[in-house]
Amino acid sequence: MDEKAETRDRILEAAGRRFEHYGYSKTTMSEIASDLKMSTGNLYRFYPSKLDIAEAHALAHECDEDAMMEAVVVSGGSAGTRLREFHRVILEHTFKLIDESKKIFELAQAISRERPAYANRRLAIERVYLVRMLEDGIAEGLFERHESLDELAEMIQCATMKFRYPQLYNCFRIDMLRRELEGTMDLIYKGLLKR
Amino acid sequence: MDEKAETRDRILEAAGRRFEHYGYSKTTMSEIASDLKMSTGNLYRFYPSKLDIAEAHALAHECDEDAMMEAVVVSGGSAGTRLREFHRVILEHTFKLIDESKKIFELAQAISRERPAYANRRLAIERVYLVRMLEDGIAEGLFERHESLDELAEMIQCATMKFRYPQLYNCFRIDMLRRELEGTMDLIYKGLLKR
DNA sequence: ATGATGAACAATCAACAAAATGTTCAGTTT
DNA sequence: AAACTGAACATTTTGTTGATTGTTCATCAT
DSSP states (O other): HHHHHHHHHHHHHHHHHHHHHOOOOOOOOOHHHHHHOOOGGGGGTTTHHHHHHHHHHHHTTTTHHHHHHHHHHHHSHHHHHHHHHHHHHHHHHHHHHHHHHHHHHHHHHHHHHOHHHHHHHHHHHHHHHHHHHHHHHHTOOBOOOOSSSHHHHHHHHHHHHHHHOOOGGTTOHHHHHHHHHHHHHHHHHHHHHHO | OOHHHHHHHHHHHHHHHHHHHOOSSTTHHHHHHHHTOOTTGGGGGOSSSSHHHHHHHHHHHHHHHHHHHHHHHHSSOHHHHHHHHHHHHHHHHHHHHHHHHHHHHHHHHHHHOOOHHHHHHHHHHHHHHHHHHHHHHTTTOBBBBOOHHHHHHHHHHTHHHHHGGGGGTOOHHHHHHHHHHHHHHHHHHHHHHEE
């Protein structure tokens, strides 16, 4: 690892520490630079903007979410059960963030707002997991075949948007969300079954 | 009709004119009063607040939307076809509002934000139409029976939230929304079919 | 030549005062 | 007594100004 990459990492670490403690908007570039004993201007030799540091931070923490989703996909049980569990886990995770990790949630929202491509990329990654479960379901004779599993996954995402972004609806009742997710997944599940 | 109700109507008319032309937030109570050649304070003898005038205006225009939904429900064709058409018509209507009637859209958003009960009531009314179509589908042997059709309708609403409130996702591509709605309705439709 | 600085620049934010607006109600008019 | 007014009140919005923050870049240091 060369020195430039090392400094990038140090910046990321220092910034991440502040983002998680003070939040994205309350963290200033000059504070980050000061923590690292360098000038504010120097930061821009490593990252084009404050938002790029935020995105890099989010990227560096994707593996946590990916691991979470991967765990569900490779767990035992039928594809149908896993599909439900997948959405349950995502809802619980999102809700936990909203409830307990406000600074991280704030960071995620800032990125989503300013970097729609990032949010879309996350959705695309999630679809990969969905497709894997759909494939499993087809292989075990549970689900109907479909010309494009990626498109099917996209439709599942459209149908579950309310549970992915509950904050957009000012919907902060986890008990209600759970009930609704269960009912919605029932409907989707039946729509996937082999006839 | 007594004189008080007549004045209420006149207020509603004058306010509605301004809401639709200047938007809700740019319309002042003193302007409305001036249009009617009365004092600002007098308005409060007829309506408790500005927001109540807005809500009354929306109420007075519900019949347009209700008629639209009713027309789909009573139109010919199978329940499945009507269900798709219902959601298509709502999406097109919403999109048209966003695109062409910005002031009316702004008014609807102000009410939704401040009067959640109003938005929930609209959803409940919509469910009545959904239930009617579900009943038809069951009667014609197309759809599976269900213990509570109102709950089922609620789940359909959860699954189609993205198309009811596209503005929440900064999603203003009608071609994409149409495609997604079609795919999502496919999935929901299959979930409703009798096995 | 490469790496780093810190002042300048541009944009945004915060504080505050003034203005505007929604609402109330004592007083006036009908 | 009922209907209406318009000033007062409370709240919100707007405009101004100075401070802060993100970013750039000429200059300096290595």
